[in-house]
Amino acid sequence: AQSVTQPDIxxxxxxxxxxxxxxxYSYGATPYLFWYVQSPGQGLQLLLKYFSGDTLVQGIKGFxxxxxxxxxxxxxxxxxxxxxxxxxxxxxxxxxxAGTALxxxxxxxxxxxx
Amino acid sequence: xxxxxxSSRYLVxxxxxxxxxxCVQDMDHExxxxxxQDPGLGLRLIYxxxxxxxxxxxxxxxxxxxxxxxxxxxxxxxxSASTNQTSMYLCASIDNNSGANVLTFGAxxxxxxx
Numbered sequence: 001a002q003s004v005t006q007p008d009i010x011x012x013x014x015x016x017x018x019x020x021x022x023x024x025y026s027y028g029a030t031p032y033l034f035w036y037v038q039s040p041g042q043g044l045q046l047l048l049k050y051f052s053g054d055t056l057v058q059g060i061k062g063f064x065x066x067x068x069x070x071x072x073x074x075x076x077x078x079x080x081x082x083x084x085x086x087x088x089x090x091x092x093x094x095x096x097x098a099g100t101a102l103x104x105x106x107x108x109x110x111x112x113x114x
Numbered sequence: 115x116x117x118x119x120x121s122s123r124y125l126v127x128x129x130x131x132x133x134x135x136x137c138v139q140d141m142d143h144e145x146x147x148x149x150x151q152d153p154g155l156g157l158r159l160i161y162x163x164x165x166x167x168x169x170x171x172x173x174x175x176x177x178x179x180x181x182x183x184x185x186x187x188x189x190x191x192x193x194s195a196s197t198n199q200t201s202m203y204l205c206a207s208i209d210n211n212s213g214a215n216v217l218t219f220g221a222x223x224x225x226x227x228x
Contacts (some may be wrong), residue, residue, distance in 0.1 A: 009154070032215050043118075043204055043219035092158065094215040101147055101172065102217055106156035110209075 002027050004091050013081050014113050021076040021078050023091030031093040033074040035065055035100065038088045047089075050074065051096075070071070086112045090103035117141070120205050127227050129216065133192040135223050137205030144209075146188035150174065151202040160203075181208035195227045207210055 005024045013019050025031065032051055036044040048059025055067040074091060088109050092102040103114045121136045139146065146165045149157040159172030161180040169180050171217075177199060181189045188207075192199055203226050206217040 036219075041222075043120075043221040044206075044217075046216060049216060058189070069119075097215075100145075100215060101159050101162055102215060104149075104157040106154060 002093070002103055004103055005106035006022045006089075006091055006108050010109045010114055011105070012111040015083050019081045019085070020080045021089050021091075021110070023074045023076065023105060025072050025074065025091070025093045027093055029071075029096070030069070031095060033065075033067060034092040034094070034096050035059065035074075035076050036090045036104075037061075038090065038107075044090060047076070048114055053084070061075070068079070074102075077081070081110075081112055083112045083114065086097060086110055115168050116123065116200040116221035118205055118207055120141050120203075120223045122223050123221065125223060125225045127195050127225065129196060129227060131179070131192075131227075133195050133225065133227075135188065135192075135203050135205075135225070137188045137190070137220055138186050139188075139207040140186065140192065141207070141218075142183070142185065143207035143218075145207065147206045147208070148178075148180065148188070148190045149170075149204045149206065149220070151204055160190065192225075195225075197224065197227050198226045201225060 003026045032048045035047040038044045050057045050067045088107045092105045093107040094102040118139045139202040145161040148160040158174050163169045163182040179191045202222050204222050
């Protein structure tokens, strides 16, 4: 079955520390991969996406993610977290077929301590 | 930028009421989606539509119906609201011609059923 697993429900990091949010997927073929962020009371905003090519992708707000086919992972990283990064983060996968729905993980809530 | 507008940000309804959640997108996207978001469960697909008057069930369609009479508008209907439908509802749309499955989300409609 197709699925996305985000192992960490809640993570707390200190402001200025590095961040890594984990995402593992189960999919029949190489999927499209996404990270979305949701600030409190808001909809989801796309952070970055991977379709093909370079396995290290850069996104908005200083985030990056690395696709590792052998590990079926697409972990999100940021070298230095800011207090404004506190939000919920969702990893998602979808097929190489335009217009289809994405499968989302259950999300990781990031808290930033000062 | 694509804009997806959910007209009702917060609703409070009573058990048994009929509820309409409206979603409008302004970029002529073919496909539109309704997701439900609950803590610890992530986003789950309720229904989607790939054209006017066309609809497909998602993972959790029970208790819901949809309507798409115009390309820009996709409505989610709760025929008889129940307390277990208290949730955040997210609408999204996608451009079939972009070659990429990038969903654009609305800000969400938080529904409370008493």
